[in-house]
Amino acid sequence: xxxxxxxxxxxxxxxxxxxxxxxASYLFNPASSIKISYVRNVQNLHxxxxxxxSNPTDKWIANTNIIKPELSDQVSLGYYKDLSDGRxxxxxxxxxxxxxxxxxxxxxxxxxxNSDAIETELLFGKGRAYGIEWLLKKKAGSLPDG
Numbered sequence: 001x002x003x004x005x006x007x008x009x010x011x012x013x014x015x016x017x018x019x020x021x022x023x024a025s026y027l028f029n030p031a032s033s034i035k036i037s038y039v040r041n042v043q044n045l046h047x048x049x050x051x052x053x054s055n056p057t058d059k060w061i062a063n064t065n066i067i068k069p070e071l072s073d074q075v076s077l078g079y080y081k082d083l084s085d086g087r088x089x090x091x092x093x094x095x096x097x098x099x100x101x102x103x104x105x106x107x108x109x110x111x112x113x114n115s116d117a118i119e120t121e122l123l124f125g126k127g128r129a130y131g132i133e134w135l136l137k138k139k140a141g142s143l144p145d146g
Contacts (some may be wrong), residue, residue, distance in 0.1 A: 013065040017042040031082040035093075036075070043070040046103055048118065059118075066119040068101040089137045099127035 006012055023037035046067065048059040063069050078093030104123045 013063070015044065015069050017069060017071065027119055031086075033080050035078045035080070038073070038075050041074075043074045046070070061118060064119065067103070068124070069124070071100040072100060073098045087138065087140045089135075089139055091135045091137075092132065094132045095130060097129040098130070102127045 017040075019040050019042055021037070021039045023035065025033055025035040027033045044063050046061050048061055048062075061067065074095055074097040076093055078091060078096040080089065080091045102125050104125065106121055106123055112137055
């Protein structure tokens with residue numbers, strides 16, 4: 001079967017994604033509260049690089065009919081507490097992130113030699129990230145001299 005013929009200026013694929021954000025907090029008292037949130041992020045432009053640092057040879061590629069937008073959904077729950085009459089703040093926040101259409105390279109991929117058919121060098125998958133973050137912040141006063 002022959003590939004479809006695409007005329008100049010013709011749309012091949014259009015992606016439409018909402019990026020909702022919702023957050024709510026509850027104040028137990030003037031010194032402590034909880035917060036819950038949800039956020040969706042969409043990435044339509046993808047960095048293609050063979051290294052972990054930026055190079056002049058890095059390429060940015062847009063979505064195509066094969067390369068879909070990368071999506072992530074994250075929920076978080078946090079607890080916040082003022083300590084020592086507001087001089088310190090303690091926060092503990094946990095999160096879970098689910099990701100779709102994540103891009104990786106095939107083993108031995110040469111993304112620069114094969115730039116016209118970059119899709120053949122890529123793999124697509126799912127991912128997840130989760131964790132807990134702790135923060136103790138000094139909000140007032142100076143630090144003692146050592």
